Amino acid sequence: MTTPTSGRRVAVVTGASAGIGAATARTLAAQGFHVVCAARREELVQAVADEIGGTAAVVDVTDADAVAALAAGLDRVDVLVNNAGGARGLEPVAEADVDNWRWMWESNVLGTLLVTRALLPKLIESGDGLIITVTSIAAVEIYDNGSGYTSAKHAQGVLHRTLRSELLGKPVRLTEVAPGMVQTEFSLNRFEGDEERAAKVYEGVTPLVAEDIAEVIGFVADRPSHVDLDLIVVRPRDQVSGAAGSRFNRKG
Template structure:
């Protein structure tokens, strides 16, 4: 019987790439996101390879998360892999100039959203005493950088939650992995800069950044390890990047 993976934020970027990559490995997919049309497009792309179920909801809304996940048909409830990928960055300004709505959005999606989804999925994994959770963090959660303040704080929380989750789930044989990318060229910077595509391009100017496919390949490798092996904490950087703030631009 095929394994089942639930992916949040599956409509773009890393989440979409992960869905495409895991389908190649014959893993059935529960694709979650806010943009219903994109979910259906992805389903159409992949449903000749594996079974697909889509759920349209916002991870930051607790009741919507519960309603969506409780609606899963019985044959979709035994989730083997949870990929907590949904996340965002809004703005890049010093703390004293921060936009409170941006702060709320980052904390609600990056932190609370991960918690809401995990809280609904984990009890069944515990009952079966098997499963693997992958939380997508960021180099920003390990190294704070100027003007990153709240975004960095949200990803530092992901790091702490991931470590705590690994400890709490250890008695049940459930694997937990944190993946912390550096510069990945997706819609990330366009969202951060409110649609300013020129400013977003400058983030990756002069370097060969990571792609969403690079992260997806890593996740597929992590999930392919034997049952006694867990890759617990992974930082992935493009060769041009040495830290959150040191980048060799040509």
């Protein structure tokens, strides 16, 4: 893969086939970036890339060879948005599905590690690199039955925060964006396509949408190089924390 950037800044967005990733790709393209849209679903990610005049890269972030090929095909990287990941299942620890845990740790933690490690040299070489890792309020809180996801997101957040310390003095900024409830494919994927169960997650509240988070990411990417927005937690008005019992509807 070669990326025709014409001297433009390059942003790589993982998980760019839908949801927050696709919305972020559109936002960054509107800000003048050439966006490399990376995701597993070829047809969907190609459609997003075609829409914004970007480059599609079919990549499974947990596949080290695929990630290495992505990095090898890029001449420059100015911004990396680690957005790929997700949740599977919602069970108490005593009934944990180990396969679900393994998938969540591989996609959220190891995927972020592989992509960040592969693109880090180019981010440093840019002279003004930016790594934005989309974690979750699950990276700073816990909730019952969510230990597989919350533990993976805690680990992803710690990875990101450790890297920020390790890169102190290098020309790379790091921002963690931790969204609360966002109505995307997230719950549908968590519940293996069960639309009724997924819809219940948002009953009685007005959740965030993907564009809300993309706007925050765009704001971060537009800050001057000396400004580092360290951790940004974004919740809908109707959510206090990740715990189900703390969600409430203010509208009456």
